Amino acid sequence: MTTSLYDITVPVLLRGLGNLEAVLGKGEAFASEQGIAPSALLEARLAPDMYPLVGQIQRASDTAKFAAVRLGGVENVPFEDAETDFADLFARIAKTRAFLEAAPRAAFEGKEDAEVVLKTPSSERRFRGVDYALGFLLPNFFFHVTTAYDILRHKGVPIGKLDYLGRD
Amino acid sequence: MTTSLYDITVPVLLRGLGNLEAVLGKGEAFASEQGIAPSALLEARLAPDMYPLVGQIQRASDTAKFAAVRLGGVENVPFEDAETDFADLFARIAKTRAFLEAAPRAAFEGKEDAEVVLKTPSSERRFRGVDYALGFLLPNFFFHVTTAYDILRHKGVPIGKLDYLGRD
Numbered sequence: 487m488t489t490s491l492y493d494i495t496v497p498v499l500l501r502g503l504g505n506l507e508a509v510l511g512k513g514e515a516f517a518s519e520q521g522i523a524p525s526a527l528l529e530a531r532l533a534p535d536m537y538p539l540v541g542q543i544q545r546a547s548d549t550a551k552f553a554a555v556r557l558g559g560v561e562n563v564p565f566e567d568a569e570t571d572f573a574d575l576f577a578r579i580a581k582t583r584a585f586l587e588a589a590p591r592a593a594f595e596g597k598e599d600a601e602v603v604l605k606t607p608s609s610e611r612r613f614r615g616v617d618y619a620l621g622f623l624l625p626n627f628f629f630h631v632t633t634a635y636d637i638l639r640h641k642g643v644p645i646g647k648l649d650y651l652g653r654d
Numbered sequence: 655m656t657t658s659l660y661d662i663t664v665p666v667l668l669r670g671l672g673n674l675e676a677v678l679g680k681g682e683a684f685a686s687e688q689g690i691a692p693s694a695l696l697e698a699r700l701a702p703d704m705y706p707l708v709g710q711i712q713r714a715s716d717t718a719k720f721a722a723v724r725l726g727g728v729e730n731v732p733f734e735d736a737e738t739d740f741a742d743l744f745a746r747i748a749k750t751r752a753f754l755e756a757a758p759r760a761a762f763e764g765k766e767d768a769e770v771v772l773k774t775p776s777s778e779r780r781f782r783g784v785d786y787a788l789g790f791l792l793p794n795f796f797f798h799v800t801t802a803y804d805i806l807r808h809k810g811v812p813i814g815k816l817d818y819l820g821r822d
Contacts, residue, residue: 491657
C-alpha cells in the first residue's frame, strides 16, 4: 500500500487553507472586538524584511496553487496580490481552494518522476515531482501558514495549535 | 507509481531537522558575533504563552521522533527536555536524527490504514496512519521548525527562506 502524489498534496493543501481561513477569521474578530484597525494586523510582520500577514497569505496561496500547475499540469492563472482587507484575503483563499479542487486527480498520476523546474531571476532548481512535493511545496506552504499564525499570535490574537492543525 | 509511508515521513523529517540545525547554527554565530547572551535567543518567544526557541526545537524533535514510534512501531525513548544551551540543542537534534535513521523502512510498510491514537490528558484523537502523517505529523513538525526560524528572524538573525528549505 502506498499513497498517490495527488493525496500527498491536494487534500493536505486544502486542509491547510481551511485552517488558515479559520485562523484569519479569529484575527478579524479580535480586531473588531478590540477596536484595533484591521491594518494593524494585516500589515504586521515579524522582521522588517519579512512579508506582513497579507504577504504570508498570498505566498501560501501561490504555493498551494502551483501544486496543481507543476504536478497536475493545470494552466496557471496569475493572482494579482492586490488584497488590502480581510474580505479580500478570504476571497483569495476561496479562489485558491477552488483552483485546487478543479485540478483533476488523474493528471497527477505517474508524475512522481516528472521533472519540476523552478526558475527565479537568479537561479534554476530542478526536482523530481515527488521531491518537489515533499521537499519544497509542503515545507514552503506550512512555512507561510505558520508564519501567518505566528504574526497573529504575536499581535495577541487568541488562537491555539488546534486552530492551526484543525480539530478533526 | 505511488509513494511509501516511510518516504512521506522519515526523509522529509530528516531534511527538516538538518535545515533546523543549520538555522540554529546561524543563530549561535549571530549571538557570538554580536555579543548577545545566548539565552536572549534561546528564551525568546513570539507571545507570552508560546514556547521559546528551546521549546520549539524540543517539540520539533518529539514530533519527528514519534513518526518512528507511531508509524514504524519503534519503542519510544523519552527525551528529557533539559536543554539549556546551543550545544544541548544540537545534541538533541542529532539524537533525534539518529532515532529516525534507525527506524527500519520495512516497519512502515502497510501502515497507511493502521490506527494511530493520540492521547492527551483532555482528549483522544484517532487517525488512519497516512492521515496522521499528512494531517498532523508534517504540519506540526513544520510548525515548530518554522516558529524556531521566525523567532530567530524576529531577533535579527540573518537567515533566509533557503536556510529553512535547504539549498539542494
